[in-house]
């Protein structure tokens with residue numbers, strides 16, 4: 026049966042009274058409403074002007090007598106099992122809400138009404154930027170109305186229909202919001218039990234809001250398990266299906282399903298029949314596409330653990346590598362609803378700090394900092410390609426090379442001021458080093474250097490040295506990608522053309538096969554260079570996510586050890602991205618700050634592990 030709001034009749038009973046000013050409305054055009062000389066004191070002054078509201082129909086008026094509020098009904102936002110949801114314009118305040126309108130004919134049974142009341146009661150208690158805010162509840166003869174914060178950009182289902190899949194940075198952005206919102210819900214002892222893409226709404230500012238508390242339930246005491254089988258088939262946790270008794274962990278399972286669906290384009294256990302889906306859920310049968318990053322796979326796998334007690338807590342999810350590594354957009358453009366965004370290249374230096382839920386002072390989700398959490402080491406490289414990379418980069422760093430851009434390119438400027446590179450660029454390139462040799466040198470250095478020398482300045486002149494810090498050889502298909510110590514990133518394509526990206530990820534130089542130079546910014550890529558620029562960004566992202574020296578993820582500092590000009594160097598990059606390079610000879614004599622020494626010591630232990638596990642050469 027239809028649950029449309031009918032155009033009200035003047036003869037309707039007292040519940041649906043017409044406020045006086047409604048009679049004074051006249052339609053100026055079908056899309057424009059003018060309010061003339063309102064007499065009601067509750068209408069603010071700013072309403073006494075033309076309202077250019079395209080889709081609010083003055084013939085559809087909803088009156089809440091309990092708060093003396095009049096709404097105009099606008100466009101349909103969506104339909105659920107029970108409700109139709111419309112935009113509602115509050116004529117008192119000119120604010121637009123979302124009104125879930127449920128026809129009373131559809132809630133004739135007591136348990137159905139009970140469900141709505143429970144939904145309202147639970148949602149009322151929640152106030153969080155990632156939970157749809159409850160505004161009011163009222164009824165008239167025909168309908169029940171739940172007035173909520175408006176999420177004008179619909180849900181992630183709608184977005185995914187347009188986009189098919191989302192990029193990992195976008196998924197990070199939405200998942201972080203989702204986990205924060207669920208954290209708030211759980212903190213109020215509520216399990217949502219119906220987390221799915223359709224209940225992840227997006228507001229005007231592209232913020233995620235958790236909606237639909239129709240299946241939510243509150244946990245009365247610690248350890249209470251719920252037995253009711255409920256949820257949406259594709260997202261339902263195995264313990265719910267198997268009536269093992271479920272609790273908050275069922276929401277963590279659903280978060281894993283949401284993550285999977287956003288990245289892969291369909292929920293993990295989706296099949297053509299309900300029965301098969303349930304078999305897959307209970308046998309934990311799903312496939313993780315290898316195209317997902319290792320961190321994303323890990324995030325999903327942990328959430329989709331068959332045993333609820335072994336699933337990660339929400340704070341562990343917030344501190345997971347997937348949510349703390351890689352680019353986390355601060356905001357997303359509305360264009361992302363339909364088009365894949367182009368993100369600036371993420372660099373490890375920009376990683377967010379270890380995460381703490383911050384909305385409440387006494388939030389049970391506590392900050393966890395895992396010191397020196399993850400380390401990857403890369404120590405050898407094929408030297409001819411690296412030589413070429415350094416050569417290209419050195420050419421690229423001539424003063425006029427990059428087009429002028431507003432933001433400072435600190436590292437680039439530093440190179441600009443440097444002396445001309447020595448003619449024999451091979452001298453610049455790192456030799457392939459073995460982990461064992463490096464371990465020996467580092468150990469000698471650490472064992473002999475003074476233990477706490479706070480004032481040893483970095484080695485003179487070393488800041489001018491450029492070396493390859495990361496590389497990826499994909500020359501069987503496209504070319505050789507590299508990153509330099511000054512954060513310049515480049516690709517030597519197989520067709521002998523080269524492309525270089527400035528350290529601030531904005532300016533690009535392209536040398537074609539005849540070495541003709543073109544410069545542009547990432548905001549304005551020439552059409553013919555789109556493919557190569559995309560490859561450059563792909564290489565950059567790959568190097569960033571897979572090839573690291575020794576990165577300390579708790580504070581984003583970094584220790585790089587390298588061999589050049591017959592000497593070993595340690596470069597320490599601090600939280601502010603400023604680099605100090607020390608020659609090990611100098612360190613043995615004069616030492617360095619305690620913090621650096623601690624990180625070197627840690628790097629040594631990592632190298633040692635590596636040598637023990639992998640043998641001498643890596």
Ligand SMILES: Nc1ncnc2c1ncn2[C@@H]1O[C@H](COP(=O)(O)OP(=O)(O)OP(=O)(O)O)[C@@H](O)[C@H]1O
Pocket residue numbers: 102103104105106107108109110123125157173174175176177179180223226236237239
């Ligand atoms: N606050 C809101 N802002 C914008 N749109 C909303 C809002 N709440 C709900 N909607 C839209 O209305 C649709 C129906 O809402 P909802 O799913 O809550 O109704 P329901 O009948 O309770 O659904 P269900 O069948 O899932 O229980 C949603 O899919 C969504 O597109």
